[in-house]
Structure formats: structure tokens, C-alpha cells
Amino acid sequence: MMNQTSSISSIMPLDKTGNNYVYSDEQLMARFQKGDENAYIELVNRYRDRLLNFIYNYIGDFEISEDIVQDTMVKLYQKKHYYREIAKFSTWLYTIAKNLANTEFRKKKQRKITLLSRISRDDKPYDIPADQPDTDQEIQSDITNKIIRKAIDELPEKFKTVILLRDVQELSYEEISSIIEVPIGTVKSRINRARLQLQVELKHLRT
């Protein structure tokens, strides 16, 4: 199954040249559908970290998130023949990842486990000594990250998905619309409401 990899990798330059990819995602997918395993590895390399960040911000657990990315990539392998070039590859892959993450998120909700539950508003960096200028900024940034993640985590599921796809993953409205299967107008409205709700959650951060 994977024995083609070594022979093809010597022929095809699949890596980046400068800022651009030699092959688009869709071209790689077409190659993969024809049996080119090297194209699969290239797609995995392109998307593994992006998906991990999306899922990690969604679920809040690194190990579970990595497992979900693995599952997404396995599904990509299994379901490669279902992909049609009418859809953008990234949209298709994000949809798979989002569905897997949703399933996990619901399981997690049932278990009532919250990774960031230990971060309370009282845990702000006030107990960090001020005489550490080199690390202070890093710690501040780390705390801000955690507070923002917690605020995102507290958003309703439908707001959380759109805000992560738009403001963290920086996808277009059209792509988000395809991934979550709602009209663009609804996506825009949800993003706006999610941003407003985040301000309520982050009020203490700004004061």
C-alpha cells in the first residue's frame, strides 16, 4: 500500500518553492486519488498543524486534539474517492475535522470536563514577580492566550466554531459557510454576535 512512496518521492518535487506550493491541494488530491501516496503525505504535512490548532482551540485538550487530527487524516485516506473537485479541498478536510471534533466535544460535554477550569479570573498574573522583565512578557502573553481560549471555550458551540474558523484559522466567509453548511449571511451574523459576546467574557482583560 505504502510502497510507492519512496519511488515517487524521488521524481516529484512536492515541497514549497518560496512561498508558493508547486501543486495546489486539489492537484495533490487528484494525484492521491490516482494512487500517489506521496501526495497524501504532502497533504498531511500541509494541514496537520492547522487542523491541530483548530481542534485544540475547540476541544482544549492537546492529546485528544492530536488523535482527532490523526482520525481526520485516516478518513482522508479512506474516503479519498468521495472527494470531488467541485469543493475546495481545505473546506472538505475542515468539514471532516469539524465533525470529528463535534463528536468529541459532545462526549466531553457529557463528561463535564473542562481543561481550563483551573484558570479563574483571580489567577491573573499578579503573583508573578515584577523583576523578571525577560519572561514577564511571555508569561503575560501566555496568560492572555489562556484567558482568550477560556473565553472562546465558554461561547455557545455555533459561535465557537465560526469564531475559530474566522479569527484563528482566518478562513473566508465562503469557506466557513461550506464547512458549517449555513448561508454566508448567517455566518456573518454569528461571527458578529460571537465577537460581541467575547467582549463580555473578556471585559476583565481590558480593564
Place this chain on the structure above:
Amino acid sequence: MNRYEFENLISDYLDGSIPFKKRTEFEDYMKDDPKAESLVRNIKATISEMNNLQKVNVADNFNEKLLSRVKNEGIDGGPDNTILGFTPFYASILSCLCVAFFVVTSQLINVSQDPSIEAKTNQYTAELEQDTPSYSKNVDLEKKLIVDSNIDSLQDKKEKEKPNNSNKIKFVNY
């Protein structure tokens, strides 16, 4: 512009997709309300912070684990084992239903073409035809009875309407 309209337009304003006229109104609203301006500024800052959220990376052995999983679990990258797009389970149910449909249909067709049934049908039709005169006789008799009873009732009525002379004085001309 009211607060509701203003809040609805924040994302459009930040995306730069707000129409010119609305943009002016939006900016005028912010000038008049410092809290509104602060809200837009905070949203902008939050978006920027979310863009710069600490990135996480997969473990170094991610690809290795993935490829071994693909290899060891014997995941087949080929098209799924389906029959006309149905899984074997649903395909078998569907084929059973199709067979049942054809069996029932063929039974119905055979019944309609069975000579014994046709003979029985003809016999029944003949019997019906034979019964028809007696039936019509009965009908005629019934009609006759109705007519007779009508005549009787009419006669009774006439008789009733006839002046009863029994109690009247008879004038006799001599």
C-alpha cells in the same frame, strides 16, 4: 443609527465591507459615543490576539504514527465496498424487497391469466345473465303492485270525496 444597527455593522466595518454612507454614519456614532468606540477598538484587539494565539504543533512522530496506523490497520484507500452506493447490509435488504415485489407482481399476473379463473368468471357472468329476467319480473311485479296500490288509494280518495247522500233528504219528482 441606533445601538442595535451599530452592533450589527461592527464586523462589516472591521472587514472594510461596509457601504460608504453607512460607514460615515457608523463613524459619527462612534464619535458621539466613546463606549461604542471603545467596543470597536476592543473587538479589533481581540481579533488580533486570536490571530496570534499560541500555535501548537503535532508531535514529531505524528506522520510515523499515522502511516503505521494506515499500514497496520489495513485501511483500504480504495472505494468502499458498496453495491450501487449501498452498503452490503442495505443492498441485501433492498434486493430482498425487490424479489418480494417481483414475486407478488408475478403472482397477481398469473392469477389474472389463469384459465380456471376465467372459466369461473364466465360461469358467474352467465349466471348473472340468467338471473336478470327473474329480477326484471320481480321489478315489474313490484311496479304493478305500486301502481295498483296507487289506483286503490285514488279510488278510496274519490269515494271519500263523493258526497254522502245517505243522510240527505231526497227530493223525488213525481
